[in-house]
Amino acid sequence: MGHPILNLVAQRIALGLLLLFLASGLIFIGTQILPGDVAQSILGQSATPEAVANLRKELGLNDPAYVRYFKWLAGVLQGDLGTALSNGKSIAEGISTRLQNTLFLASWAAAFSVPLAVILGLLAVQYRNRWPDKLISGVSLASISLPEFFIGYLLIYFVSVQLGWFPSVAILNETMTLGEKLNAITLPVIVLTMVVLAHMMRMTRAAILNVMQSAYIETAELKGLNPFTVIRKHAFPNAIAPIVNVVMINLAYLVVGVVIVEVIFVYPGMGQYLVDHVSKRDVPVVQACALIFASVYISLNIIADIVSIVANPRLRHPK
Template sequence: MANPLAGVYAARHRLKESHPLTVLIVERLGLSLLLLWAVSVLIFAGIEALPGDFAQTYLGQSATPQSIANIRADLGLDRPITTRYFEWLGGVVQGDFGNSWASGAPVTEQITKRLGNSLFLAFFAAAISVPLAVGLGMVAVHYRNRIPDRVINILSLAAISLPEFFIGYLLIVFFAVQLGVATFPSTVYDGMPWSERMAAIALPTATLVMVVLAHMMRMTRAAIISVMSSAYMETAELKGLGAFKAIVKHAAPNAIAPIVNVVALNLAYLVVGVVVVEVVFVYPGMGQYMVDAVTVRDMPVVQACGLIFAAVYILLNMVADLVAIIANPRLRHPR
C-alpha cells in the first residue's frame, strides 16, 4: 500500500525544488502568524487563570459583593471567556488594545510612548554591543587559545553568569553612589534635553550590553573558527592569497549567516528582556509599565504588553531564520 500522503509530499517537494526560497519564506511567515495567534490564546488564558481580581484590588477595604459585581459588569467580565477573547482579538488586529482598567485611557496610546522608550534603550544597547561583540570575537580568533582570547572569554562568561539585576545594582553602587559620575534613577520624560537623556540611560545600557555581549561574542568566535578551518580556506591560501584578502573574500560571506542569527536573537532579548533592567533603574519603558499593570491586575495592559513582547520576539527570530536561509547559496540558486 502506498503512503496516501505521498502525493502531497511529492507536490510540496516539487515546489521546493523550483522555488525553494519563496516556499521557505512563505512557510516561515505562516508559521510565525500561527505562533503569534497561539501566544495570544496562551496570554489570554494565562491571565484568566491568574489568582486575584481587578475589582477586589481596586476597591480594597471598601469592597462589598455588590460593588465588585458592579465593576465586573462594567468591564464586561460577566460574559463568557470566548466572547471576550474574540472581542479582544478583533480589536488587536485593528491596532486597538482596549482601555486600561485602572486609568480608563486607551492602552494603545500609552504603550506607544512606553515602547518608544524601550526601543530607544534597546537601540543604544544594540549599537554598542553588536560591533563590540563582533570585534571582540575577531580579536579572540586572532589570539586563539592565547591570553587575550582567554581574558575575553572569562570576562564575558562572568558577565553572562551574573543576573542582570545584580549587575545593575553593582553599577549603581559604583558609578552613581560611590563615584557619583552616573545618573540614577534613569527616569526620562518628554522634552528632556538630549544630553541628560543620554546620561540617564548610560547605566541601563551598560547593563544590557554586558548581558548580551558574551553570547554574541562567543558565537562570532565559533563561526569564524569553523569557517577558517574549512577546506576552501586552505584552497585560498594555496592560491597565494594574503590572509586578510582570504578572510574578507572567502571567510566573511560564509560566517555572516550564523553571526546575524545570534545577533537577531540577542536583539530580541534586548527588547523583551528589559523588564528587570527597567525596574531596577526606574526607567519608564514597556517593562516597567507591564510590571505596574500586573500589580494592580490591569489586564488589558498586561495582555497588550505580553502580546507585543511576543510579537517582537517572534519577528526577530523570523528575521534571523530568513537571513540564515537567504545567506545560503543552495537556496538562493537552486539546481
C-alpha cells in the same frame, strides 16, 4: 512552482503569524487563571457583592472565556488594545511613549553590542588559543555568569554614587536633548551591552572556527593570504547565518528582557509600565504588554530566519 527563497520566506512568515496567534491564546489563558477576582481587586475588599456583580457585568467578565478572547483579539487587530482598569485611559496611548523609550534604550544597546561582539569574535579567532583569545573568553564568561541586576547595582554604586559620572536613575522627558538622554541611559546601556555581548561574541567565534575547518579556507591559506584577510573575506561571510540568528535572539532579549534593567534604573519604558500594572492587577494592560513583547520576539526571529535563508548561496542560485 515559485522560487525556493520566496517559498521558504512565505512559510516562515505564515509560521510566525501562527505562533503569534498561539501566543495570544496562551497570554489570555495565563491572565485568566490568575487567582482572585479582577472586579473585587479593583473595588477593594470593602465593596458590596452588588457592586462587584455590577462591575463584572460592566467589564464583560460574565461572558464565556472564548467570547472574551475573540472580542479582545478583534480589538487588537483593529489597533484597540483596550482600556486600563486602574485609570480608565486607553492602553494604546499609555504604551506608545513607553514603547518608544524601550526601543530607544534597546537600539543604543544594540548599536554598541553588535559591532563590538563581531569585532571581539574576529579577534578571538585571529589570536585563538593565545592570550587575547583567553582574555576575551574569560571576561565574556564572567559577564555571562553575573545577572543583570547585580551588574546594575554594582554600576550604580561605583560609577554613579562613588564617582558621580552618570545618574543612577534613568529619567527621560520630552524637553531633554539627545545628549542629555544619552547621558541618562548610559548605565542601563552598559548593563544590557554586557549581558548580550558575551553570548554574541562566543557564537561569532564558534561559527567562524567551524567554517575555518573547510577545504576552501585551507586553499586560501596556502595561497599565502594574510590570516585576518582569510577570516574577513572567506570565513566570516560563510558564517553569517548562525551569527545573524544569535544576534537577532539577543536583540529580541534587549526589548523583551529589558524589564529588570528598567526597574533597577526606574526607566520609563515598557518593562516598568508592565511591573506597575501587574502590582495593580490590571489584566488588560498585562495582556497588551505581553502581546507586544511576543510580537517583537517572534518578528525578530522571523527576520533572522529570512536573513539566514537569503544568505544561503544554494538557495540564492538554485540549479
